[in-house]
Structure formats: C-alpha cells, structure tokens
Amino acid sequence: MSYIGNSPISVAFLVDTFSGTGSQTAYTMTVAPANTSSIIVAVTGVLQDPSTYSVSGTTLTFSAAPPSGTSNISVRYLGIPASGVTTTAYRTVTDFTATAGQTSFSVPSYTVGYIDVYRNGVRLVSTDYTATTGTTVVLNNACTVGDSVVTESFLVSSVLNAIPATAGSISLTSATYLSGILPVAYGGTGVATSTGTGAVVLGTSPTLTTPNINSAQIPTVSGTAPLYFARAWVNFDGTGTVAIRASGNVSSITDNGTGDYTINFTTAMPDANYSAATQILQNAARIFTVNGLSASSLNIICRQLTENPADNAYISAAIFR
Amino acid sequence: MNSRIIYPTDDGGVAVIVPAPECGLTIEQIAAKDVPTGKPYKIVDVSDIPTDRTFRNAWEYTA
Numbered sequence: 001m002s003y004i005g006n007s008p009i010s011v012a013f014l015v016d017t018f019s020g021t022g023s024q025t026a027y028t029m030t031v032a033p034a035n036t037s038s039i040i041v042a043v044t045g046v047l048q049d050p051s052t053y054s055v056s057g058t059t060l061t062f063s064a065a066p067p068s069g070t071s072n073i074s075v076r077y078l079g080i081p082a083s084g085v086t087t088t089a090y091r092t093v094t095d096f097t098a099t100a101g102q103t104s105f106s107v108p109s110y111t112v113g114y115i116d117v118y119r120n121g122v123r124l125v126s127t128d129y130t131a132t133t134g135t136t137v138v139l140n141n142a143c144t145v146g147d148s149v150v151t152e153s154f155l156v157s158s159v160l161n162a163i164p165a166t167a168g169s170i171s172l173t174s175a176t177y178l179s180g181i182l183p184v185a186y187g188g189t190g191v192a193t194s195t196g197t198g199a200v201v202l203g204t205s206p207t208l209t210t211p212n213i214n215s216a217q218i219p220t221v222s223g224t225a226p227l228y229f230a231r232a233w234v235n236f237d238g239t240g241t242v243a244i245r246a247s248g249n250v251s252s253i254t255d256n257g258t259g260d261y262t263i264n265f266t267t268a269m270p271d272a273n274y275s276a277a278t279q280i281l282q283n284a285a286r287i288f289t290v291n292g293l294s295a296s297s298l299n300i301i302c303r304q305l306t307e308n309p310a311d312n313a314y315i316s317a318a319i320f321r
Numbered sequence: 322m323n324s325r326i327i328y329p330t331d332d333g334g335v336a337v338i339v340p341a342p343e344c345g346l347t348i349e350q351i352a353a354k355d356v357p358t359g360k361p362y363k364i365v366d367v368s369d370i371p372t373d374r375t376f377r378n379a380w381e382y383t384a
Contacts, residue, residue: 234341240372247341252355255337256330258377264355266344297355311374 018073020066031077032058040076044069090155098143105137110153118150119143231274232265232319238302239311259302259309260291263317268296274321276300281314324348325370326355328362329382337370 018027020043033039036050043066053062066073094107107115115131117124119139130138137151232249236242242255254262272295278288285305292299300317304310326338326348340351348364356362361384371380 236339239374241367241370242337242339244339244341247343249344250341251344251346252326252338252340252351254355255339255377257334257336258374264338264351266341266346311377 014077016075016077017071018075019070020068020072022068023065025063025065026059026061027073027075029055029058029060029075033077034079038077038079040078042074042076043067044072088155092153092155094151094153096149096151098145098147098149100145101142102147103139103142105139105149105151106135107137107151107153109134110151111156114156115151115153118148118152120148228320230318231269231321232263233317234263235314235316236261237313238315239313254297256299257309259311260299261302261315262292262297262299263319264297265295265319269319269321271295271321274319277318277320279316280312286310286312322348323367324364325367326352326362326364327370327382328356328360333381334378335380335382 014031016027016030029039033055036053036055039055039060041048041050041053041060043062048062052064053060055061060075092108092110096105098105110131112132112134115137117129117131117137117139124139128140130140139149143149230248232247234244234247234250234253236244236247236253238255238259238261242253244250244253249266250263251266252264254264256262272293274293276290276293276298278300280286280288280302287303287305289301289303290298291301298317298319301309302312302315322340322342324340326340327335328338330336338351338355340346340348344351346354352362352364
C-alpha cells in the first residue's frame, strides 16, 4: 500500500485477561478506557454488549458475574487515553495597522520559510517582502497610513514514536536511553518489563549486545541464586613441548619444572581471594596443590599420590571470583 | 606462537614461559608482564626447548 509520508507503524491492541469465578463482577484493568465503547469485552469467547458492563477508571464491572474459568475474560483496548498531552499553537496570526511609509514589521518569532504576509487582505508573494530574520518582515513597497498588514506564521513540529505513558511500564523521562534498546513489549523478544529503578526483566531469548551482566538475571536458570562466571581459564599440555590449547584471560603459563606451572592472567583478579577449579585427564592418579597465588597469577603443582611432582598432558583450570 | 621466554629461577633452574595464543599480546608484552621483575630473560624459538622432560628440573639457563 502506498502512503503519503512515512508508512504507518502498527502494534497489537493491548489486551487484559481475567479469570472468572462465577461470583466476581468487578475486575481491575491495566488502563482506564474512556468509556464502554473503547474496549471489546469477551467472556468465554463470546463478545459482550457494552450494555452488560460498565467502566469507572480502571474498574470493569459486569452486570452479571461471568462464569468460572481460567483467563476466560478478555478486554481489548481499542484506544488508550493519552496523557501528558500539551496543547501547542501551530498557527500564529498578527495584525498590524501600518503608518505612513512603514516597511518593517516586528512579528512573533517564526521559522524562516513558514510565514505568509497579507496586505489589505491580499496575500503577498515571497518576492514582495523579506522574511529572513525570524523576527521581522520587511515589505519591498512602503505602506500608506492605515494599511492592514497581517502575518501568519506556522510552527514546525514533528511527532516521533509517540507512546502513551499509561499503556505499559515505559517511562519517557529520558528517551535517549530508549533509542534502539527498548523497542519491544507485549509479546516481543526483548525487554518485556521493568521493575523498579535499574532492574530489568528480560523476555524470552533476548539478544544481549555488549551486555553488562554483573547483576543480570538469566531467565533460563531456575532458582534465584546468583550466577558467577569464570574470570580466567586455561587448558594446556604439560608434557613434551608444553603448549596452551585454549584459554581466556590467560597471557601465558610458566613451566617452572616438572609438574610445576604458573598460570599468568592477562588482566589481574581484584585480589588473591579467588577460587581455582583444577582438573587433569590422565589415568594415573594425580593431585593438585596450590604453591602460591596472587592477583596476577596462580602457581599449581601436579603431584603423584607419592607427592612427587609429575607432568600431565591435559591440565585445565578455571578461576572464579 | 612459536616463541618461548626463558629466565633463570632462584634455585638455579630455568623457567619457560609459554604464551597463550589467544591472549592478544605480543611475546614482548608477555615477557614484560610475566617475567619476574629484575630477572634476565631471552626469547627463543620453541624448537630450542627440549621435548624430553625426563630431567626437566636439571635444565639450566645459559646467558
């Protein structure tokens, strides 16, 4: 479909669902509709005539209690009352009665290119006057005394992404932070709701771009215990030509001698009070001992059960803090 | 990386630093960061390091 101007953006109607009890007649809606005709109410899939219910603020009251059922009452909002709307004058008309020989007129502030000038009821063409300052209009031909000069200016404005403040939980107190970050609500896949200051509840399978997950809650994890991620890890071969297979936040390992390795962190830990999880893959029984640790490195020694140091082909370590 | 950094240990042995390929640092940056302060060191090719570690603790650093 073709449009004059930008294509319209459409979203799904806001819907509330309630569960009938067989006796309850009043339900609290998310939004206060203007009247009963501003919503579509269905009970168990049957459309209800507006005469069978009333609205007062956010309270929806049925004349007869709907039957018992889970989410068997739906309310679709056809329109959401706007809030925070301010009235703005888009047209400003100023009348002047000219003096003899007057050419210059001081007019209310206008945007250059958005002003019309009339002289004695006749609209002047733009070449008949100069209106380039935003505050004055200068006619090319001097007026005679008593001439009527009228200026008509227009406010240049645009409306972008108007969101009713009462429709959900979005606050536009700082729209800069919303740009490109919080575009989704009501069934989307991004940020679904927010609770309190700074806390964000993520929707299903969100895509996190450069996330700061110091205190993020991952919705796929059961329970409320916090998550702690490894701050460094390494998998290396401690035999033959000692080599690192893969690592994260590890700049190197130091081969100090048989079974004696120091893991050097690329970026140091906050302190030395971290936990190191170490593991080997070898048939012979081995134990690890921590020979020394600091914020920047961890020295481990792999020993046989006889306590003699011994090399190992598969050694891995993960650091938690 | 095919380079290693070696430096003498306090007990007369030699320590071999094995760079992490994914760390994003150059061998010189790793040496500056991971060689103990004040220790002399050399950057050598990995082929210069013996692969037989039977007598690993008997290795010595030669300036």
